[in-house]
Amino acid sequence: MLKRLFALQRELDTRIEKEHGLENQDLMDKKILALLVELGELANETRCFKYWSKKPAAKREVILEEYVDGIHFILSIGLNLAIEDQLQLVEQTEKRDLVQQFHYVFDSIAAFRKEINMKNYQSIFAEYILLGKLLGFSVEEIEKAYKMKNEVNHKRQDQGY
Numbered sequence: 833m834l835k836r837l838f839a840l841q842r843e844l845d846t847r848i849e850k851e852h853g854l855e856n857q858d859l860m861d862k863k864i865l866a867l868l869v870e871l872g873e874l875a876n877e878t879r880c881f882k883y884w885s886k887k888p889a890a891k892r893e894v895i896l897e898e899y900v901d902g903i904h905f906i907l908s909i910g911l912n913l914a915i916e917d918q919l920q921l922v923e924q925t926e927k928r929d930l931v932q933q934f935h936y937v938f939d940s941i942a943a944f945r946k947e948i949n950m951k952n953y954q955s956i957f958a959e960y961i962l963l964g965k966l967l968g969f970s971v972e973e974i975e976k977a978y979k980m981k982n983e984v985n986h987k988r989q990d991q992g993y
């Protein structure tokens with residue numbers, strides 16, 4: 833699955849960079865910030881930290897769409913590192929709640945920015961997958977939603993987004 837997703841991401845990223853004349857630019861810092869912002873948007877839709885409110889979480893499909901925006905940027909960062917073939921996912925097993933898990937993902941992204949290496953990248957990946965599990969998403973569901981959003985992203989580029 834990961835190989836397929838990396839391939840789709842590469843196609844999209846190449847397209848976006850061409851369209852915006854960014855082929856030789858280092859986009860790492862922007863991608864990291866984009867991922868942090870997506871993570872904030874995702875947390876906002878789950879409303880998991882809004883102890884002051886009774887309003888329920890957004891619909892499952894809205895949360896899944898936010899979640900796969902994050903997957904896009906994680907894959908895209910991986911392509912910058914050119915390490916997709918070495919990726920080994922270590923499964924996180926510790927029991928955590930959703931709020932804790934959001935913090936773990938934020939912390940892993942911050943650690944990666946400080947020290948951009950394979951180990952720290954793997955840790956973003958592992959924490960983000962666990963976040964998806966806590967949100968109740970299956971791997972198949974994530975892959976399907978990723979493909980749908982990837983197509984939307986291509987269409988946006990067609991329309992000069």
Ligand SMILES: O=c1ccn([C@H]2C[C@H](O)[C@@H](COP(=O)(O)OP(=O)(O)OP(=O)(O)O)O2)c(=O)[nH]1
Pocket residue numbers: 844845848900901904905908981985
């Ligand atoms: O190099 C890139 C840049 C962006 N994206 C994707 C990731 C994500 O799926 C989408 C950007 O997020 P979003 O759809 O939230 O874009 P936006 O411009 O912030 O949209 P909106 O204003 O509707 O929130 O573009 C990539 O895959 N590669």
